[in-house]
Amino acid sequence: MPYGNAMDLTRLRHIVAVARNQSFSRAAEEEGITQPALSRSVAAFEARHDVVLFDRGRGGVHPTAAGLLVIDQAKKLLAAAGDLERSLRRYPGGQAGRIAFGIGPLLTGLFLPRLTRSLLQAYPGLQIFTLTRAPDQLVAELLGDRIEMILGNNWNLGRMPGTELEKIGRLEIGVMVRADHPLAHAGRVTLDDLENYPVASAVEPTPGSSIGNAGSLVCDNFHVLRETVLQTDCVWMSSPAFLREDLGAGRMIQLDVSDLPATSSDICLVFKRGRTRSPAAVAAAEEVRKMIEELAAS
Missing domain, CATH: 1.10.10.10 (Winged helix-like DNA-binding domain superfamily/Winged helix DNA-binding domain)
Incomplete structure (x- = not known):
């Protein structure tokens, strides 16, 4: 029947x-x-x-x-x-169900606790699910509808078929070491000088690169990377915004690398093209914009 x-x-x-x-x-x-x-x-x-x-x-x-x-x-x-x-x-009101998004390692350490607090205060009952990976590794999750958006650095994600990208700010990036690192008081250093020391990074060194030949730690947890750099001779490409307290207290310093131009990273939101955004996703994006603006103004 x-x-x-x-x-x-x-x-x-x-x-x-x-x-x-x-x-x-x-x-x-x-x-x-x-x-x-x-x-x-x-x-x-x-x-x-x-x-x-x-x-x-x-x-x-x-x-x-x-x-x-x-x-x-x-x-x-x-x-x-x-x-x-x-x-x-x-x-x-953005309170229904859950929001699922991917977020890069740097922005996880820099923004995620505050972003979570803000969303839970504004939208009681909201369930927040996150994936922390390098942004280019999150595209398959986005296109497969397992997450609603990606928050991270721009890794040419705007060129990925089926996605749309919004730039929401920039973060300065520099080479960080602990205050008593052998290079800490060497004045200006070069990229060749850095090759003599292990590297802490959230992503694997590029194949064929001399970076990391002295050893490396690859970890997507920026708090673990921070602790490692404070206790070893690792050099670390990171954001001064994430390490503001350590830099201010003299626990870390930013190296002056003569042959490394001033570096900044675009912070972007990436969505699946043509998809309607949930109120919670809109609220999360707006909250991150505010946090980046506050960092730039401080």
Whole structure:
């Protein structure tokens, strides 16, 4: 027998009401309809699916084996439908469901705790799911709809088919070492000088590059990289904004590398082309813009 349209939630609610009350009359009263109308609703379901849901007798109404199966699944469907309805009521305010986004390692350390705090305060009940990876490694997750956006440095993501990119600010990048590093008081240094020391980085050194020949730590956790640089001779390309307290307290210094031009990184939001953005994603993007503006002004 063809099933036709999707499962009728009203009939499922009637079935669950009969099971809960063990009575058609009490279930009808609870549902605010007549008993004949309720009986017709349940009978229509039984006829459509060729099952008997209840045994009716002097002792009341009792579910059959098929009835127990339907009642169990119906409760789950009705609960899920209720969750969906509540989420849709909250959706215009950005409070529904969850937001899933990818974020680069630097911006995770720099912004994610504050961004999470701001979103949870503004949108109670919001579930936030994040993936921390190099931005170019997150494109497949974006195109596969497992995340809604990417927040990170610009790695030519705007050229990736199916994506659109928005630049929202820039961050200065420099070479950092601990304050008592052998190069810390050498004045101007060169890239050749850096090759004698291990490298701390969130991404693997480019194949064929001499960078990292003295050893390296590749880790996408900037807090771990920071601790490593403070305790070793590693050199680290990082943002002064992330290390502001360490630089101010003299725990780290930024090297003056003569043959390395002033470096900054575009901070971008990347979306799947043509997709409508959720209110939570719009709010998250706006919050990051504000944080970058505050960094630039300070």
